[in-house]
Amino acid sequence: MNATLALLIYRALQWAASPLLILYFLGRIVKNRRYLGRFYERLGFLPASFRQTTAGAIWLHAVSVGEVLSVVPLLRRLRSELPGAPVFVSASTLAGRALAAERLNGLADGVFYAPIDYCFAVRRVLRTLRPALVLIAETEIWPNLYREAKRAGCGLLLINGRISDAAFPRYLRFRVFFQAVLSLPDRILAQSALSRQRFLQLGSPPDRVLDAGNLKYDFQPGPSAIPAEIRQFLDQTAPEHVFIAASTMPPARPGDVDEDDAVLDAFAELAPQFPRLLLILVPRKPERFEAAAAKLAQRGIPFVRRTSLASGAHLERLPGVLLLDSIGELASLFTLESVVFMGGSLADRGGHNLLEPAFYARPVIFGPHMENFAEIAEEFQKANACVAISRPGELA
Numbered sequence: 395m396n397a398t399l400a401l402l403i404y405r406a407l408q409w410a411a412s413p414l415l416i417l418y419f420l421g422r423i424v425k426n427r428r429y430l431g432r433f434y435e436r437l438g439f440l441p442a443s444f445r446q447t448t449a450g451a452i453w454l455h456a457v458s459v460g461e462v463l464s465v466v467p468l469l470r471r472l473r474s475e476l477p478g479a480p481v482f483v484s485a486s487t488l489a490g491r492a493l494a495a496e497r498l499n500g501l502a503d504g505v506f507y508a509p510i511d512y513c514f515a516v517r518r519v520l521r522t523l524r525p526a527l528v529l530i531a532e533t534e535i536w537p538n539l540y541r542e543a544k545r546a547g548c549g550l551l552l553i554n555g556r557i558s559d560a561a562f563p564r565y566l567r568f569r570v571f572f573q574a575v576l577s578l579p580d581r582i583l584a585q586s587a588l589s590r591q592r593f594l595q596l597g598s599p600p601d602r603v604l605d606a607g608n609l610k611y612d613f614q615p616g617p618s619a620i621p622a623e624i625r626q627f628l629d630q631t632a633p634e635h636v637f638i639a640a641s642t643m644p645p646a647r648p649g650d651v652d653e654d655d656a657v658l659d660a661f662a663e664l665a666p667q668f669p670r671l672l673l674i675l676v677p678r679k680p681e682r683f684e685a686a687a688a689k690l691a692q693r694g695i696p697f698v699r700r701t702s703l704a705s706g707a708h709l710e711r712l713p714g715v716l717l718l719d720s721i722g723e724l725a726s727l728f729t730l731e732s733v734v735f736m737g738g739s740l741a742d743r744g745g746h747n748l749l750e751p752a753f754y755a756r757p758v759i760f761g762p763h764m765e766n767f768a769e770i771a772e773e774f775q776k777a778n779a780c781v782a783i784s785r786p787g788e789l790a
Contacts, residue, residue: 395570433507440519452529455508455531464609465609466497513538530551638730640746677719698714739764
C-alpha cells in the first residue's frame, strides 16, 4: 500500500468516526472543565503572536509530561546551536501542556495543544508557524500530521522513537498501513537497538532509522528549590521519614491495580512502625486529584492538599499525607531525604522515568510493569540500584 492510498483510507475512516470524536470531546469537557480551556488550539487556532512571516521555525511535539521532560536538554541545545530559530512546543494532555508552559519558559517561543489529526487543524498550525522542521517525540504516529508536514516542505524527524511491548503487536497487525506512514519521516532516531528493529519490522526504510540512544539519559535537573509553601509545611510538620509515591496511576483495565489504593495500603502498614512518617502522594493525572482526596478522607487518614497550603492549611498529626495536587513540583521534592515509589509500574501502564529520583541518589521502588523504560530498569537492576517488586503487597 502506498502512502496516498493509506491516507485516503485513514481520512475516510476519520470522517466516518467524526460523530464519535465529538462525543468523546464533549465527555472529556463534562468530566473536566479544564479540558475546555484553549480547546481552540486543538482545532488549529493559535495565538496571533505565534504567526511567523518567514519560514524557519521549529515545531516540536511532546505528547505528555514524560516526553516534555525528555526533550528539555534537546531544546537547550537547539537554543544554543540555532539561537535565531523560533521554537514552538505542542503537547496533547492537560498535564503535559501545563508542565511545558512552566518548564520551557525561555526555551520555547510558544506552547500550545497539539491539533487533532484532521487536515484542517494540522494545516492551520503549519500555516501559522511555517516550520522548517517538525520534530515528533517518541511514539506519536499521526498520518495527517506526517503527510501535511511533508507537503508543506518541512523536514520531519521522529526523535527518541520507541514502540512499547504492548503496542508493538497491535502495530504489527496493521503493518501494511504503518509501512506507508513510516516512509514519510526523513529520519527516525530510535532510542534503542530494539526500538530500531521494531520500526524496521513495521516497514520503515532501513537507511532512515538510526539507533541514536535515549534522550532521557541526557536528563539534567532544573532548579531544585522546594516551593516556599511546601518548605514551610515540611519545617512545621518535621517528618522523620518521607515516602514519595510519584506519578501514581489508575487501573489500566478492570482487575488491574489501583496504585493509590496500593500506596495507601502500604502507608497503613508502615504508619505504626514509623510514627513520624509523611507520605507525599502524587497522582500522575490532574483529574485524579479529587479521587485521591476522597480515598484519603474515606480511610480517615490525616492529609492536607498542596493547593490549600497557601490558605494556612496544616496537617493535624503524623503519620499523615501531603497530597500534591499541583503540576511541575514533584521534581523539587526528590531533593528530600526520601524513599520513592515510581508509579505506573504496579498498574499495567508501562512505568515512568526512574532517572530523576535516581539523580538525587534516592532509593527507588518499582513494580513489574516497566515496559516503557525496560532498558533503564534492567540497567538499574543489574547495578542493584533499585528495588523491584512484583505485587502491591510488597510495597511496604
